[in-house]
Amino acid sequence: xxxxxxxxxxxxxxxxxxxxxxxxxxxxxxxxxxxxxxxxxxxxxxxxxxxxxxxxxxxxxxxxxxxxxxxxxxxxxxxxxxxxxxxxxxxxxxxxxxxxxxxxxxxxxxxxxxxxxxxxxxxxxxxxxxxxxxxxxxxxxxxxxxxxxxxxxxxxxxxxxxxxxxxxxxxxxxxxxxxxxxxxxx
Amino acid sequence: xxxxxxxxxxxxxxxxxxxxxxxxxxxxxxxxxxxxxxxxxxxxxxxxxxxxxxxxxxxxxxxxxxxxxxxxxxxxxxxxxxxxxxxxxxxxxxxxxxxxxxxxxxxxxxxxxxxxxxxxxxxxxxxxxxxxxxxxxxxxxxxxxxxxxxxxxx
Numbered sequence: 001x002x003x004x005x006x007x008x009x010x011x012x013x014x015x016x017x018x019x020x021x022x023x024x025x026x027x028x029x030x031x032x033x034x035x036x037x038x039x040x041x042x043x044x045x046x047x048x049x050x051x052x053x054x055x056x057x058x059x060x061x062x063x064x065x066x067x068x069x070x071x072x073x074x075x076x077x078x079x080x081x082x083x084x085x086x087x088x089x090x091x092x093x094x095x096x097x098x099x100x101x102x103x104x105x106x107x108x109x110x111x112x113x114x115x116x117x118x119x120x121x122x123x124x125x126x127x128x129x130x131x132x133x134x135x136x137x138x139x140x141x142x143x144x145x146x147x148x149x150x151x152x153x154x155x156x157x158x159x160x161x162x163x164x165x166x167x168x169x170x171x172x173x174x175x176x177x178x179x180x181x182x183x184x185x186x
Numbered sequence: 187x188x189x190x191x192x193x194x195x196x197x198x199x200x201x202x203x204x205x206x207x208x209x210x211x212x213x214x215x216x217x218x219x220x221x222x223x224x225x226x227x228x229x230x231x232x233x234x235x236x237x238x239x240x241x242x243x244x245x246x247x248x249x250x251x252x253x254x255x256x257x258x259x260x261x262x263x264x265x266x267x268x269x270x271x272x273x274x275x276x277x278x279x280x281x282x283x284x285x286x287x288x289x290x291x292x293x294x295x296x297x298x299x300x301x302x303x304x305x306x307x308x309x310x311x312x313x314x315x316x317x318x319x320x321x322x323x324x325x326x327x328x329x330x331x332x333x334x335x336x337x338x339x340x
Contacts, residue, residue, distance in 0.1 A: 074298065
């Protein structure tokens with residue numbers, strides 16, 4: 001939109017400079033200050049300058065206010081945030097608890113919000129246990145969202161266990177950055 | 187295999203692609219004024235939060251506007267007195283590949299490209315009655331006048 005405005009601005013400037021405007025004494029900085037030709041004094045007939053824009057000038061493509069209503073209808077950009085969990089737990093770390101609260105508030109601000117919640121674990125422990133743990137983490141975030149008033153039908157949860165680590169550690173490694181839930185607000 | 191099973195299988199094979207083409211692909215996030223959705227020749231009023239399907243058509247009234255968010259995070263906003271069709275959409279969340287073809291027959295539309303355009307600058311295309319545009323930028327707006335309407339006569 002900024003680019004559109006800039007293009008329109010320079011187009012208008014260009015039109016002004018090239019004389020592609022209907023005659024107006026107020027904006028005519030280059031020509032005479034009234035719409036009367038010097039030739040008029042030497043001719044018998046009446047001579048008036050045209051008040052129509054010159055025929056070779058391009059018609060304006062779109063006025064800026066054509067897009068005012070469109071811009072207001074543009075949905076907010078989706079948010080992707082990670083929150084982290086204590087070891088072998090579905091309890092958020094202190095910092096992530098605060099981050100999560102901020103994200104939850106953002107959900108409440110949106111029109112027709114949807115939230116996609118995806119749970120992950122680190123590679124410590126068996127794959128089966130980690131599947132269950134990642135599910136519990138996603139469910140914990142889901143419960144928080146429902147508690148603050150988000151419609152349960154608009155929340156979708158997924159769980160990936162240890163299968164998609166953020167940090168590649170190899171198996172059997174405790175890694176905070178892998179013990180996470182991705183919250184996608186849309 | 188029984189002949190009844192064969193018929194069922196045949197029907198499933200014939201019908202499956204047509205079901206696949208009408209998949210939900212986006213959600214209505216902003217709505218004001220009169221906006222209708224045409225799906226399989228049936229027109230109904232748009233509702234905030236509803237899903238939009240591939241091949242749906244959208245038309246807005248005098249005061250109508252609508253904003254929708256596609257599954258790949260592409261966003262479009264449609265102004266008053268507009269008509270467009272979501273002719274083709276595909277998106278694979280695993281590799282972010284896909285594309286969106288919009289057909290705008292009249293009105294004002296703004297688009298902010300999502301993930302489908304990240305790896306493939308030709309993923310977004312817009313067709314108007316006058317031309318087809320492949321969009322390589324991240325965001326753009328277009329206005330299409332309807333030449334058949336009064337006031338826009340040739």
